[in-house]
Amino acid sequence: MATSENQPKKKLIEPRTLKGFRDFLPEAMIPRERLIERVTKTYRNYGFCPIDTPVLEYLEILLGKGSDETDKQLYRFKDSGGREVGMRFDLTVPFARFSAQHLAEIGQPFKRYHLAKVWRGENTQAGRYREFMQCDFDTIGTTSVFSDVETAMVINDVVERVDLRTEDSFTKFKIHVNSRKILNGALEKIGLSDRSTAVLRALDKLAKIGADRVVEEMKETASATEEQARSILAVATAEGSNEAALARIEKLLEGSELGLEGVADLRQILDSTASAGIPKERFVVDVSIARGLDYYTGTIFETFLDEIPQLGSICSGGRYDNLAELYTKQKLPGIGASLGLDRLFAGLEELGMVEKTATTVDVFIPMFDASLATRYVTLAAGLRRKGIGVELYPEAKKLGQQLKYADKKGFKVALVIGLDESARDVVNLKDLRSGGQLEVSAEIESLASKIHSVLSDGLDPQ
Amino acid sequence: MATSENQPKKKLIEPRTLKGFRDFLPEAMIPRERLIERVTKTYRNYGFCPIDTPVLEYLEILLGKGSDETDKQLYRFKDSGGREVGMRFDLTVPFARFSAQHLAEIGQPFKRYHLAKVWRGENTQAGRYREFMQCDFDTIGTTSVFSDVETAMVINDVVERVDLRTEDSFTKFKIHVNSRKILNGALEKIGLSDRSTAVLRALDKLAKIGADRVVEEMKETASATEEQARSILAVATAEGSNEAALARIEKLLEGSELGLEGVADLRQILDSTASAGIPKERFVVDVSIARGLDYYTGTIFETFLDEIPQLGSICSGGRYDNLAELYTKQKLPGIGASLGLDRLFAGLEELGMVEKTATTVDVFIPMFDASLATRYVTLAAGLRRKGIGVELYPEAKKLGQQLKYADKKGFKVALVIGLDESARDVVNLKDLRSGGQLEVSAEIESLASKIHSVLSDGLDPQ
Numbered sequence: 001m002a003t004s005e006n007q008p009k010k011k012l013i014e015p016r017t018l019k020g021f022r023d024f025l026p027e028a029m030i031p032r033e034r035l036i037e038r039v040t041k042t043y044r045n046y047g048f049c050p051i052d053t054p055v056l057e058y059l060e061i062l063l064g065k066g067s068d069e070t071d072k073q074l075y076r077f078k079d080s081g082g083r084e085v086g087m088r089f090d091l092t093v094p095f096a097r098f099s100a101q102h103l104a105e106i107g108q109p110f111k112r113y114h115l116a117k118v119w120r121g122e123n124t125q126a127g128r129y130r131e132f133m134q135c136d137f138d139t140i141g142t143t144s145v146f147s148d149v150e151t152a153m154v155i156n157d158v159v160e161r162v163d164l165r166t167e168d169s170f171t172k173f174k175i176h177v178n179s180r181k182i183l184n185g186a187l188e189k190i191g192l193s194d195r196s197t198a199v200l201r202a203l204d205k206l207a208k209i210g211a212d213r214v215v216e217e218m219k220e221t222a223s224a225t226e227e228q229a230r231s232i233l234a235v236a237t238a239e240g241s242n243e244a245a246l247a248r249i250e251k252l253l254e255g256s257e258l259g260l261e262g263v264a265d266l267r268q269i270l271d272s273t274a275s276a277g278i279p280k281e282r283f284v285v286d287v288s289i290a291r292g293l294d295y296y297t298g299t300i301f302e303t304f305l306d307e308i309p310q311l312g313s314i315c316s317g318g319r320y321d322n323l324a325e326l327y328t329k330q331k332l333p334g335i336g337a338s339l340g341l342d343r344l345f346a347g348l349e350e351l352g353m354v355e356k357t358a359t360t361v362d363v364f365i366p367m368f369d370a371s372l373a374t375r376y377v378t379l380a381a382g383l384r385r386k387g388i389g390v391e392l393y394p395e396a397k398k399l400g401q402q403l404k405y406a407d408k409k410g411f412k413v414a415l416v417i418g419l420d421e422s423a424r425d426v427v428n429l430k431d432l433r434s435g436g437q438l439e440v441s442a443e444i445e446s447l448a449s450k451i452h453s454v455l456s457d458g459l460d461p462q
Numbered sequence: 463m464a465t466s467e468n469q470p471k472k473k474l475i476e477p478r479t480l481k482g483f484r485d486f487l488p489e490a491m492i493p494r495e496r497l498i499e500r501v502t503k504t505y506r507n508y509g510f511c512p513i514d515t516p517v518l519e520y521l522e523i524l525l526g527k528g529s530d531e532t533d534k535q536l537y538r539f540k541d542s543g544g545r546e547v548g549m550r551f552d553l554t555v556p557f558a559r560f561s562a563q564h565l566a567e568i569g570q571p572f573k574r575y576h577l578a579k580v581w582r583g584e585n586t587q588a589g590r591y592r593e594f595m596q597c598d599f600d601t602i603g604t605t606s607v608f609s610d611v612e613t614a615m616v617i618n619d620v621v622e623r624v625d626l627r628t629e630d631s632f633t634k635f636k637i638h639v640n641s642r643k644i645l646n647g648a649l650e651k652i653g654l655s656d657r658s659t660a661v662l663r664a665l666d667k668l669a670k671i672g673a674d675r676v677v678e679e680m681k682e683t684a685s686a687t688e689e690q691a692r693s694i695l696a697v698a699t700a701e702g703s704n705e706a707a708l709a710r711i712e713k714l715l716e717g718s719e720l721g722l723e724g725v726a727d728l729r730q731i732l733d734s735t736a737s738a739g740i741p742k743e744r745f746v747v748d749v750s751i752a753r754g755l756d757y758y759t760g761t762i763f764e765t766f767l768d769e770i771p772q773l774g775s776i777c778s779g780g781r782y783d784n785l786a787e788l789y790t791k792q793k794l795p796g797i798g799a800s801l802g803l804d805r806l807f808a809g810l811e812e813l814g815m816v817e818k819t820a821t822t823v824d825v826f827i828p829m830f831d832a833s834l835a836t837r838y839v840t841l842a843a844g845l846r847r848k849g850i851g852v853e854l855y856p857e858a859k860k861l862g863q864q865l866k867y868a869d870k871k872g873f874k875v876a877l878v879i880g881l882d883e884s885a886r887d888v889v890n891l892k893d894l895r896s897g898g899q900l901e902v903s904a905e906i907e908s909l910a911s912k913i914h915s916v917l918s919d920g921l922d923p924q
Contacts, residue, residue, distance in 0.1 A: 013522055015563035015789040018547060021518060023560055025567060026511035026574070033502075033512050040495075044822035045846050047853025049488035050495050054593050055517065055549075055579065056483060056537075060475055075518075077539030080583050085480060087517075098485055101477035105487060107870065109856055112488070117517065121542050131516050144856035146835055153843065272836045276843035327477040360506035373608055374734045381615065381738035384507050391509025394571055394606035408569065 020122070020130030026358045031164045032345065036115060039135050039339060042157045043113040046150060048137045051112045053094040059084035061097050064326075073120040087119040091136045091338070092323075099140060100327035108141025108332075129342060138336025140323055145265050147335050148299045148319060149272040152177070155315050155337055156278050159303055162344060163353045171353070172306035176286040179266055179299050180318070182249060183287065185259020186235045190228045198222035203236055206288055211237070235287060242270055242285040249287065265299055297321040301337055311347040315339045357410040361389030362455055364411035364432070366403065368418050370396035375422055379415070379442065386448040406432060413454055417442070431459035482584070482592030488820045493626045494807065498577060501597050501801060504619045505575040508612060510599045513574045515556040521546035523559050526788075535582040549581040553598045553800070554785075561602060562789035570603025570794075591804060600798025602785055607727050609797050610761040610781060611734040614639065617777050617799055618740050621765055624806060625815045633815070634768035635776075638748040641728055641761050642780070644711060645749065647721020648697045652690050660684035665698055668750055673699070697749060704732055704747045711749065727761055759783040763799055773809040777801045819872040823851030824917055826873035826894070828865065830880050832858035837884055841877070841904065848910040868894060875916055879904070893921035 017023055024032065040050075059076055063086070076086040088094050091114045099106070115135045122128050137154060139147040155175055163169040183200065187193045202217035209217075211233055218229040231252070238248040246263055253259030266285055274280050289302050298319030305311060317337025324332050348354050363383065365376050373396075380390040391411070393402045399416070406414055416428040421439075427447060430437045436459035440450045479485055486494065502512075521538055525548070538548040550556050553576045561568070577597045584590050599616060601609040617637055625631040645662065649655045664679035671679075673695055680691040697714050700707040708725055715721030728747055736742050751764050760781030767773060779799025786794050810816050825845065827838050835858075842852040853873070855864045861878070868876055878890040883901075889909060892899045898921035902912045 012790065013788050015523070015559045015786070016520065017516055017563075018518055018520060018541075018545065019543070021516035023516070023564065024512075024514040025564060026513060029512040029514055032514075045851040047821060047823045047826075047851065049820060049822055050486075050491040051488060052486040052491055052494075054479055054483035054485070055581070056480055056593070058478065058480060061477070075539075075541065077537075079480075079537065081481070083480065097477045101479075102485065102487060107867070111853070119517070131518070139856065142856045146829070146839065146854070147856045149839055150854065150856070153839075157846075272839045275836045275840045277840070277847075324477070326472070326475050328474065358511060359509060360511050361509045364509075367608070374737045377608065377611055377615075377734045378737045378739070384619075385739075389507040389509065391573075392608070392612065394601065394604045394609045394612070405569070 018130075020124040020128070022129060022131075026360075027356050030357055030360060031348075031354045032341070034164055035162060035341065035345075036135075038161050039158055039341075040113070040115065042154060042161070043137050045157070046111070046154055048111045048113040048139075048154075051095075051098065051114055052116065053088070053091075053098050053114070055087055055117075056085045057088055057094060057097065059086045061327075062086045062089065062093060070120065073122055075119050075121060089120050090118050091116060091134050092336075095136070095138065096324040096332075097327055099332055100324040100330070103328065103330060103332075109139055109147075110141055111137070111139045113137040133341040135339040135341055136336060137338075138323075138334055140332050140334030140336075143333045145268045145299075146272070148265060149269050151299075151317065151335050151337055152269050152273050152283070152301065153276060153278065155301055155303055155317075156273070156282060158339055159305075159315055162348060164348065165353055165355050169353075173282070174284050174304050174306065175282055175315075176284045176289050176302045176304065176313075177266055177269060177299065178285070178287050178289045179262035180296050181258050181262030181265065181298055182235060182253065183232070184297075185253050185256035185262060186232055188258055189253065189256040190231055192222065192224060192228055192232070195222040195224070199224065199232060203232065203288070206233075206236065238285075238287055242266075242280075242283060245285045245287075262298070269299065295320055299335065305347055305351070307351055308347050311343060311350075313340075314344040314347065359391065359409040359411055361391050362412040363388055363390045363451060364406040364409075364414045365390060365392045366399055366406070366414060366416060367393045367396045368399055368402075368416055369422075372417060372419070372422050375417065379417070379427075379444075379447075382444040383448060383451070386444065388448055388451055403432075413451060415447075429454060429459070431461075434458055435461040480592070482586040482590070484591060484593075488822075489818050492819055492822060493810075493816045494803070496626055497624060497803065497807070498597075500623050501620055501803075502575070502577065504616060504623070505599050507619070508573070508616055510573045510575040510601075510616075513557075513560065513576055514578065515550070515553075515560055515576070517549055517579075518547045519550055519556060519559065521548045523789075524548045524551065524555055532582065535584055537581050537583060551582050552580050553578060553596050554798075557598070557600065558786040558794075559789055561794055562786040562792070565790065565792060565794075571601055571609070572603055573599070573601045575599040595803040597801040597803055598798060599800075600785075600796050602794050602796030602798075605795045607730045607761075608734070610727060611731050613761075613779065613797050613799055614731050614735050614745070614763065615738060615740065617763055617765055617779075618735070618744060620801060621767075621777055624810060626810065627815055627817050631815075635744070636746050636766050636768065637744055637777075638746045638751050638764045638766065638775075639728055639731060639761065640747070640749050640751045641724035642758050643720050643724030643727065643760055644697060644715065645694070646759075647715050647718035647724060648694055650720055651715065651718040652693055654684065654686060654690055654694070657684040657686070661686065661694060665694065665750070668695075668698065700747075700749055704728075704742075704745060707747045707749075724760070731761065757782055761797065767809055767813070769813055770809050773805060773812075775802075776806040776809060821853065821871040821873055823853050824874040825850055825852045825913060826868040826871075826876045827852060827854045828861055828868070828876060828878060829855045829858045830861055830864075830878055831884075834879060834881070834884050837879065841879070841889075841906075844906040845910060845913070848906065850910055850913055865892075865894075875913060877909075891916060891921070893923075896920055897923040 070089050074086045079085050159173050163171050187196050198221040202214050215229040218224040235252050238245040250263050296318035300318035302313035303315040319335040321333050380392045383390045414430040425442045426439050427442045429440050532551045536548045541547050621635050622632050625633050649658050660683040664676050677691040680686040700710040712725050758780035762780035764775035765777040781797040783795050842854045845852050876892040887904045888901050889904045891902050
């Protein structure tokens with residue numbers, strides 16, 4: 001640490017964060033931690049296990065795995081040992097490297113979650129950050145459709161509980177499901193398999209440019225005939241209820257083994273999740289979603305909040321055939337999804353679903369009288385042992401000043417004890433929300449139960 | 463993601479981590495998460511609030527704050543926008559920058575915790591890692607000794623609960639306390655204040671080289687007289703019970719206001735923590751600890767596990783006068799400490815205090831019969847709603863193979879349901895630890911309560 005001895009006064013360094021990076025103050029961090037805790041709990045509930053990997057990887061691990069764009073956005077440098085290294089830009093590439101490296105130890109199937117930061121030197125316009133958090137979960141080493149079912153259930157359970165205001169509120173959202181097998185089956189059936197990338201790229205623009213221009217683009221970039229393009233579009237725009245859409249697709253794909261497998265996968269997901277008690281209307285069969293063109297090979301998920309679909313998908317993922325092909329000959333099929341924490345948070349704030357608080361505890365003890373300091377310390381310790389978090393103000397400032405601090409932070413209850421209260425072994429319990437107050441016994445057991453009841457029911461103002 | 467279409471076979475990239483970096487597999491990560499959860503809970507219980515800062519900072523923020531050594535160990539580079547940046551090497555420097563930058567918003571006093579990774583390009587011999595985790599908590603904006611008391615209590619509560627085997631085991635440890643005011647007072651009294659760094663540096667070698675050579679070094683490097691050196695040593699080696707040591711120091715420091723303030727601080731910490739119910743023998747007044755020579759100005763803490771003191775201090779900290787002097791003219795006094803998670807973990811493993819498990823849930827449902835898959839999915843969902851985490855095997859492999867998987871991962875209970883059990887609406891509940899089994903009703907309410915009782919009491923083998 002800097003020495004203060006015998007040093008000339010230095011010019012102050014401006015305290016600032018890098019462009020595209022940000023600090024999180026308690027008001028922002030407390031709800032983030034709450035959400036992270038809920039997400040973690042859900043992943044764990046299904047037997048997904050935590051792993052962690054280094055922030056820095058050998059450059060060769062990271063390069064060429066993403067798109068040209070992620071390559072360009074990579075934070076890369078030469079370390080002091082002369083190694084070319086980079087900061088991870090997602091959690092999938094490190095997981096692929098990890099799986100190949102530790103395959104013998106982890107076995108198959110393997111279910112992991114990983115909540116961690118990633119870095120991309122993106123253009124910082126439009127609320128994009130260069131450091132953000134991903135919350136991934138994946139099941140690898142199995143092609144079973146029941147891992148698809150489970151992935152759908154985990155997405156449901158996570159997103160259902162992102163409203164941070166209360167313990168019991170549920171968000172309204174839709175999970176769009178698709179299978180790459182359906183369009184791949186359709187392409188196979190009409191003989192366009194070798195031009196799938198161009199076809200799908202055109203299809204991805206459907207919402208933006210409309211059916212006719214998509215057909216034009218398919219004809220141009222994939223040399224498709226009008227009939228071929230229209231037939232793909234018919235599959236991609238199958239509408240109606242989930243059952244009706246799947247029935248229509250099934251008919252269009254008659255004879256295509258792959259395509260019909262995709263239909264069967266989606267049916268299994270819809271049936272099993274309904275049996276498990278998830279409302280049927282939560283899922284929308286939507287052949288128009290075609291995520292991560294080249295990577296996914298089966299089921300695909302995207303998730304939208306009902307009230308702000310324009311936010312984009314807050315939880316996306318899908319099935320892949322081969323996770324770690326760059327690092328091992330062992331084929332590792334799997335399925336996974338990722339919650340976009342930062343995008344989701346932007347949405348929750350817009351919806352008023354983030355309660356602002358700058359404290360982690362409900363109870364505040366002002367240091368009303370310096371001579372009673374050890375009394376306060378002891379009382380606070382007793383309450384903490386009863387599971388009640390307590391903050392004790394460290395200085396005997398004026399009570400009004402201390403209560404102003406308490407109010408600003410958002411404590412709910414204050415326990416005020418002066419010499420008189422101390423002598424009589426009582427506590428003046430203030431409800432900081434209503435302004436009500438009550439003199440209660442300072443005996444820990446009864447005080448703790450009184451605090452619990454005031455926290456849940458409030459105290460009438462006087 | 464990499465396309466598999468029309469690409470020539472590429473040479474495999476060796477999956478490896480950088481020297482000094484490591485992956486955490488579930489067996490390592492599950493107990494780490496458990497410890498992090500406990501630490502966080504303790505910090506929060508006292509009203510410390512979470513913050514977060516970017517991994518990357520402007521280089522000027524990081525340089526010159528640490529020692530020459532941390533400067534040398536810094537991961538630094540020029541980003542694609544031409545900015546000189548570095549990865550944080552501790553959480554104190556970012557906190558200092560953060561405090562100066564957001565002072566108006568956070569107010570004073572301000573209590574924060576920050577659990578995050580830091581990076582140092584250290585020599586990787588002797589089990590040192592280049593990426594490790596720090597768990598800091600600090601109270602700034604007050605010089606009150608009751609923040610010192612609270613820091614002592616937090617250290618106690620955290621370290622008390624690091625035994626990860628059970629919910630109720632308590633570790634045996636000692637918190638060594640000192641105050642820099644004591645030695646500074648002694649130096650002041652004998653007129654050596656201007657040579658404190660050299661004197662303290664010599665003193666820090668006491669255990670290694672003995673009293674006589676420390677005296678020699680003080681004479682050489684600080685131009686101290688024999689008497690001055692001996693008088694400092696007398697203070698630094700005051701022994702006996704805490705009370706006896708403090709009484710002796712008090713006598714030696716007679717007339718030094720600063721020194722006596724240090725004695726009073728330590729007495730307040732000992733008294734208040736004892737009143738709050740912390741065993742007196744947990745604290746050791748130890749004037750020989752002189753952490754972070756130039757940075758600390760008051761109370762200092764170091765914490766040692768009784769069974770492996772040679773591990774070194776696992777939780778250290780102290781009081782400082784001015785946190786953010788490089789970034790703001792506003793003086794920010796405070797006190798804080800940091801739990802060294804990686805060092806602690808090495809100790810816990812040595813002591814057998816880390817239970818190995820590769821699963822986050824206790825209950826395993828094998829997919830015994832593929833035709834019953836949705837039945838299993840539904841049962842698992844029902845149990846999860848009752849708060850019981852469940853993993854469902856995704857494929858209908860041979861039962862023996864699935865139970866081997868369950869055994870390797872460490873599940874405690876398996877629920878086996880074949881066609882016969884399903885028809886009769888019962889479950890074969892297996893205790894995977896004892897080998898015992900029992901046929902029970904598949905009705906969720908009663909099954910959940912049966913699982914709870916088997917998990918806590920076990921099931922006799924048959």
